[in-house]
Amino acid sequence: MEVKKDILWRVYLCFIGMGLFGVAILAKIFMLQNVEGNYWRSMADSLHTRYVSLEADRGTIYSEEGRMLSTSIPYFNLRVDFAADGLKANNGKIFKENIDSLSICLSNLFQDRTPREYKTLLKEAYKHKDRYFLLKRDVQFVQYQAVRNFPMFRLGKNKGGLIAETKNKRINPFKLLANRTIGLSRENAQNVGLERTYDNYLKGVTGKRLMRRIAGGTFVPVEGYDIEPENGRDIITTIDVNMQDIAETALMNMMVSNEAETGTCILMEVKTGKIKAIANLGRQPDGSYWEDMNYALRVGEPGSTFKLATVIAAIEDRYVTMNDQVNLNEGRLQIGKRTVFDSEPHPGQTNVSIKHAFELSSNVGMAQLAMKCYQKKPNDFVAHLRKLKLDKTTGIDLVGEGSPVIKSTKSRTWSATSLPWMSFGYEVLISPMQTCMLYNAVANNGVMMKPYLVNAIMEYGQPVRDFDPEIVMDSICSQNTLRQVKAMLEGVVTNGTAKSLWSPYYKIAGKTGTALVANGKDGYSKKIYQSSFAGYFPANDPQFTCVVVIRNKPNAVKFYGGAVAGPVFREVADKLYAIAVEKQRPMRAAIAIDTLLAFKNGQGRDWKTILNTLNLPTQGALGNSNWVSPRVDDKKIAFTTVKQIKGGVPDVTGMGLKDALYLLENAGMRVIVKGAGKVTSQSLPGGSILGKNQTIVIELS
Structure with missing residues (x-):
């Protein structure tokens, strides 16, 4: 009996232990399903699902009159869900009945495979029940519209299995026209131009799509879990397509004929500071030209167009008037160990008026003027240049504007010849855009305007932000000084280095420039000249300021500013004078x-x-x-x-x-x-x- 009791006790103990173990298992199952269930389900989902970005439609960039300058067009990746409900039903009846005609349609449309090859491809994917089969990449919208009406696919996503992934490709409809200014929107590189400056407005807000992983490691969309993207806003620029075409064509003609290396042409509206056109051309290795860099924003030694700042400073500081005399020394002047040369000698000419020295673009005359007025106080000259904002960027709404350099006596490279050389545009670095802003201030009766490229940011046809003209300085100088420098600029065209630009129909005011520029380690030995012209028209009622700067090839036969940059200015001015009376309405009005x-x-x-x-x-x-x-x-x-x-x-x-x-x-x-x-x-x-x-x-x- 004792043995039997001992055995039964052990059996009961085992049953109790097994019962408790079972209860523990059931309790754990209950905890996992009801208490911790959400946590573990989310963990499982995170291993089998993921969010992918849904690209927002990028905003369009328009010209002022409403033409598209940069826009996005849709492209599609076509995929097929061969496990769609309609394709599985009735033992694949829909697929079997449509595969032949579908293969023929695909072959005729894309012409990359024969109908037999398409049929083999589709049958193989159907056999493996591929839920995300890639049929074709980068399909154009017109082709996609055709595919949607093909046999089987016309039945819709759930019955026909067609899945379309949309992506956008950025294009510039006018191609070369203002290409660098408008900019490029690139997937794997940094944007440039307006595409970069206003990227936050243009790009919109990216959406999300939940994707679930299925057999074979393929991810398919989960319906009903999309977060729709918010499309980007549109940009209305100040660019006028007709004016841009005129500027670009005139610049291109001169660049090609003179085999020049780089060039830029800027057209600014006098009263507002709006940039109506900005052309930039660089010679490519094959001899063609393209808008490869924004040369309007690159700093360099400006040459003789800088003489305007010199005469403004001297007259405004009341050292001289335009009728005072200056010694040209027949076009040659020794200063220390360096010699100042005029581009052409002036035999027999010594004392002439400052106005005539300016008209002749005499380097010697400007050097004599600067030393006479500022030799004892060179920093006064520097201060006046800074007052004209030449030591600061223009602030135009483009990323990448170069930083100007206006030296002072504290600069490490200042020497006894710095002052005279600065007076005619050497040993200073400014951009063509800065030159344009200064000349435009003279044309605008002394009011300096900030250059800008965007009128408004639009959303669904309505402005969400407007950009108005901005005054940088109420007056760059007195009216007395202004009258004198205007007369000097007009004299350059009637009696100076730009006489070839004179027009019987309207007045032009401006200044030529010819600068010998350094070429890296070769220095000035390659004889590379930069030709420039800066001015405005019509001089009696200025509407537009135009600056042309062209860097010529080494040892170019034609390199003077009046012969290279001047004709570009004249061609632009002639054509614009003919159409300027037809004021185009801003896009927002229409x-x-x-x-x-x-x-x-x-x-x-x-x-x-x-x-x-x-x-x-x-x-x-x-x-x-x-x-x-x-x-x-x-x-x-x-x-x-x-x-x-x-x-x-x-x-x-x-x-x-x-x-x-x-x-x-x-x-x-x-x-x-x-x-x-x-x-x-x-x-x-x-x-x-x-x-x-x-x-x-x-x-x-």
Whole structure:
């Protein structure tokens, strides 16, 4: 008996232990499923799902008159879900019935495979039930539209399996025209130009799409979990396409004929500071020209166009007037161990007026003037240059503007010859844009304007930010000084180095420049000259300031500013004078509703709120309680009433999911939703007899 009891006790103990172990397992299962379930499910999802970015449509850059300068066009990667419900149904009946005709259509459209090769490719993918099969990359929009109507694919995503991934490609419709200024938007490199400066506005907000990993490591989209991207805003520039074309053509003609290395032509509107055109050309290894750099913003020794700053300083500081005399010394002057040369000798000419020395572009005359006025106080001359803002960038809305250099006696490279050499544009570094801003101030009766390239930032046709003309200085000098320097600039064209630019139809004022420039380690030995002309027209009522700077090839036969840069200025001025009276309206005056906007049907009161908030143009009456369908009609939004029959199935086609569910569920219907976006179809037609507890399937796209 004792042995039996001992055995039973042990058996009972084992049963109790097994029971407790089972209870512990059940308790753990309960904890995992009900207490810790959400945590572990999220952990599992994180291993099998991921978010991918949905690219927002980048905003468009327009010219002032409304022409596209840079825009995005859609391209598509076409994929096929061979495990779609429609392709699995009835033992693949849809696939088997359509594969031959589909293969022929694909072959005829893309012409990269024979129908037999396409058929083999599709059958192999179908055999493996590939859920994300890549059919074709970089398909154009027109081709995509055709593919959507092909056999099998025309049945839609769920039945035909077609999946389209959209991506945008940036293009400049006018190609070379203002290419560097407008800029480039590049995926794997830094943007340049306006594309870079206003990138935060143009790029929009990136969306997200939830992707789930399936067999084979492929990821497919999870429906209903997209975060839609917010499209970028549009930019309205100050660029005028016709003026840009004129400037670019004139510059190109001279660059090609003279085989020049680089060149820029800037056109600024006098009263506002708007940049109407900015052409930049660089010679490529094959001899062609392209907008490879923004030479308008690169600093360098300006040469004789800088003499305007010298005479403004001397006259404004009341050391001289334009009629005072200066010694040309027949075009040659020894200063210390260096010699100042004029581009042409002046035999027999010694004492001439400062005005005539300026008209002849005499380096000797400017050096004599600077030493006479500022030799004892050279920093006074430097201070005046800084007062003219020549030591600061213009602040134009382009990234990459070079930093100017205006030396002073504290500079490490200052020497006894710095002052005279600075007076005629050497030993200083400024950009053509700075030169343009200075000459424009003279043309604008002394008011210095900040140059700018963007008029407005737009969203859905409405301005969200405007850019107005900005005054940098109310007056760069006195009216007395201004009258004298204007007379000197006009004298250059009537009686100086730019006599070839004289026009019988309108007055031109400006200054030529010819500078010997250094070429890296070779220094000045290559005899590379920079030709320039800066001026404005018509001189009696200035409308435009134009600056042309061209860097010539080594040992060029033609290199004087009046012979190289001057003709470019004259060609631009002649053509603009002919069309300047036809003032083009800014784009904002002609803004209309975009016919490509995606509209959704909704309640009248909701649409009223939208219209009032965005200030959109409309036509026709709009009630508060009725359901309406919007459309664009004659550049305005018009509405059609969507009738909802009492006791019938609500018509929710064209509505967003929120409104559709509101109507259908209030009608007592059970709703099954497929897709995302707005309702494209409903399984029970609107207005049909409404049954009790009916189920309706709505597809969104």
